[in-house]
Amino acid sequence: MTPVDSHGLISIRRSTHSPVITMVGAAVLVGLLSAAPWIVSQSLASILMNFFILVIMATMWNLLAGYAGMVSIGQQAFVGLGAYATLYLAIKGMNPFVTIPLAAAACGIIALPITYLLFRLRGGYFSIATWVIADTAMLIIGTIALLGGGTGHLVPGLSNLSPTALTDAEYLATWIVALLVVAGTYFLLRSRVGLVLASLRDNEVAARSAGVRVTSARRMVFVIAAAGCGAAGAVLAISQPFVQPGNEFNLQWSAEMLFVSMIGGLGTIEGPILGSIVFFVLQQSLQQQGAWYLIIFGALAMAVAIWQPRGLWGAFRDRFHMELMPVGHWVRETKRPK
Amino acid sequence: MPLLQLEGVSKKFGQVVVAEEITFQLDQGAAVGIVGPNGAGKTSLFGMISGDIRQDSGRILFEDQSVGSMTAAVRCRMGMGRTYQVPHPFERMTVFENALLAAQQGAQAHGQKSYDLAFAALERTGLAELANRPAGSLGLLHRKRLEMARALATGPKLLLLDEIAGGLTDPEVNELIVIIRGLRDDGIAVLWIEHVVRALLSTVDRLLCLASGRLVADGPPSEVLASEEVRKVYLGGKIINEAAI
Numbered sequence: 309m310t311p312v313d314s315h316g317l318i319s320i321r322r323s324t325h326s327p328v329i330t331m332v333g334a335a336v337l338v339g340l341l342s343a344a345p346w347i348v349s350q351s352l353a354s355i356l357m358n359f360f361i362l363v364i365m366a367t368m369w370n371l372l373a374g375y376a377g378m379v380s381i382g383q384q385a386f387v388g389l390g391a392y393a394t395l396y397l398a399i400k401g402m403n404p405f406v407t408i409p410l411a412a413a414a415c416g417i418i419a420l421p422i423t424y425l426l427f428r429l430r431g432g433y434f435s436i437a438t439w440v441i442a443d444t445a446m447l448i449i450g451t452i453a454l455l456g457g458g459t460g461h462l463v464p465g466l467s468n469l470s471p472t473a474l475t476d477a478e479y480l481a482t483w484i485v486a487l488l489v490v491a492g493t494y495f496l497l498r499s500r501v502g503l504v505l506a507s508l509r510d511n512e513v514a515a516r517s518a519g520v521r522v523t524s525a526r527r528m529v530f531v532i533a534a535a536g537c538g539a540a541g542a543v544l545a546i547s548q549p550f551v552q553p554g555n556e557f558n559l560q561w562s563a564e565m566l567f568v569s570m571i572g573g574l575g576t577i578e579g580p581i582l583g584s585i586v587f588f589v590l591q592q593s594l595q596q597q598g599a600w601y602l603i604i605f606g607a608l609a610m611a612v613a614i615w616q617p618r619g620l621w622g623a624f625r626d627r628f629h630m631e632l633m634p635v636g637h638w639v640r641e642t643k644r645p646k
Numbered sequence: 647m648p649l650l651q652l653e654g655v656s657k658k659f660g661q662v663v664v665a666e667e668i669t670f671q672l673d674q675g676a677a678v679g680i681v682g683p684n685g686a687g688k689t690s691l692f693g694m695i696s697g698d699i700r701q702d703s704g705r706i707l708f709e710d711q712s713v714g715s716m717t718a719a720v721r722c723r724m725g726m727g728r729t730y731q732v733p734h735p736f737e738r739m740t741v742f743e744n745a746l747l748a749a750q751q752g753a754q755a756h757g758q759k760s761y762d763l764a765f766a767a768l769e770r771t772g773l774a775e776l777a778n779r780p781a782g783s784l785g786l787l788h789r790k791r792l793e794m795a796r797a798l799a800t801g802p803k804l805l806l807l808d809e810i811a812g813g814l815t816d817p818e819v820n821e822l823i824v825i826i827r828g829l830r831d832d833g834i835a836v837l838w839i840e841h842v843v844r845a846l847l848s849t850v851d852r853l854l855c856l857a858s859g860r861l862v863a864d865g866p867p868s869e870v871l872a873s874e875e876v877r878k879v880y881l882g883g884k885i886i887n888e889a890a891i
């Protein structure tokens with residue numbers, strides 16, 4: 309990027325290389341993915357949709373665990389609540405697509421009071437409590453007859469579109485949410501807050517004594533991650549479109565977020581995206597072999613945890629010294645004071 | 647008005663007494679050294695002052711405000727900067743970003759001002775050349791300096807230095823002394839835990855001695871080092887040996 313105003317001693321660049329190549333690449337990619345429903349097969353488009361949903365979740369989980377040190381295994385709480393917020397609003401007559409931002413906001417709002425409870429706990433107790441909260445949310449939702457109770461409910465209001473128009477709209481909604489989540493995370497990590505999150509990732513004790521208000525930062529991350537997972541739940545509800553407690557509140561969502569972020573590399577933006585790509589490539593190329601892709605994926609996760617704790621992206625970056633989404637601060641020129 | 651006041655501060659970890667009725671004051675701009683054997687409770691004392699750990703009883707006042715219930719972050723923003731005996735760098739951030747975080751959060755500076763503040767802290771501690779290096783790649787000397795740079799970038803009125811010269815060579819210690827004296831001369835109060843007594847003596851005008859959580863001596867360095875209590879604590883002469891390093 310352009311150097312920041314340099315009246316002082318130094319100027320700061322935000323990336324080591326010219327961002328032009330990255331920006332052109334990003335523009336091409338965004339163009340291609342936006343047009344995908346019209347240029348790729350329907351089955352590939354539907355795989356891409358699931359991929360986007362996983363990218364959203366993994367990106368949020370990475371903020372939680374990779375940066376803010378909160379290993380949540382209960383993010384399915386917000387996936388589920390997001391899905392059910394969409395279902396509820398659709399039942400009340402709202403266009404399901406319009407409910408997506410509302411579902412995200414609702415999850416963020418619900419997450420805020422939960423932090424006051426959760427943040428009393430540390431480490432494993434924190435993780436287990438997130439899971440308990442997710443199960444509690446599932447049980448409560450399962451008792452609401454309006455939302456179909458334990459058996460679930462179809463999201464209404466989608467039948468007025470033709471089947472192809474509907475799939476295209478679902479694709480675009482999912483893609484736009486993923487794009488917003490990844491771009492939003494990128495700009496968050498480039499901001500002052502990003503430096504705070506990086507300091508938490510690296511050393512919480514030092515962060516505190518350097519003036520970082522750790523609890524507020526954590527609270528913000530938890531709320532953002534809840535909103536992001538809520539949005540993922542909303543698009544999931546629209547694309548399924550049958551919403552059921554056992555599906556949307558499934559622990560498997562958190563397991564996938566965790567695996568994918570770990571394999572790709574925690575504490576980087578690119579890591580969870582790379583992890584999601586690996587996950588889908590394995591799943592697609594091994595789908596004839598039943599559950600083998602999960603076994604191989606699990607083995608890969610263990611191998612990465614043991615030999616490459618910074619994940620595949622970390623290994624790649626250490627070797628090639630490049631970042632696709634640079635968030636650093638590079639001191640560029642020093643005009644020595646006289 | 648004293649900058650820092652401790653009034654009857656006590657703390658135990660289980661059976662281990664790390665602070666027992668510790669009372670002392672520190673004036674604005676003063677430079678005070680703390681000595682004492684390993685396990686005396688020196689680092690724990692810093693922890694209670696900076697807010698990393700909470701005392702069991704007693705009061706700690708900074709600029710006449712009781713800070714007992716404040717978090718470490720708030721105390722930092724009030725003007726306490728601290729370094730750790732075992733350096734705590736943000737390893738995956740660059741040296742510059744380490745200082746920048748402190749300038750943006752501790753000193754609450756924005757934009758170019760935060761860049762200048764961070765860079766000035768690096769220049770002051772001799773790290774400017776290494777600004778773009780990942781902090782995790784630094785050796786011990788530079789890690790120690792980074793601790794100081796980060797504390798400085800928070801814009802402190804009080805600097806808490808915990809064995810900042812420990813493990814360094816003689817010439818390295820000399821460079822450090824020059825830096826710390828410069829800070830003292832700029833009016834930053836320094837509270838400095840150090841085993842390298844020679845380094846302390848060149849900079850401080852008062853010495854405290856801690857042993858088993860008790861403050862056994864407090865006064866001009868020569869008197870403290872000569873006192874009966876301190877000699878007993880060091881089992882006859884160890885402190886002199888260290889002074890000769």
Ligand SMILES: Nc1ncnc2c1ncn2[C@@H]1O[C@H](COP(=O)(O)OP(=O)(O)O)[C@@H](O)[C@H]1O
Nearest residue numbers: 659662664682683684685686687688689690691
């Ligand atoms: N967090 C802690 N939990 C339990 N014991 C501790 C803790 N921190 C320090 N101690 C104990 O308190 C005593 C004083 O430690 P410390 O303050 O680090 O001493 P010093 O810095 O003077 O060497 C030691 O016996 C140490 O083992």
Ligand SMILES: [Mg+2]
Nearest residue numbers: 688689690731
């Ligand atoms: Mg110590």
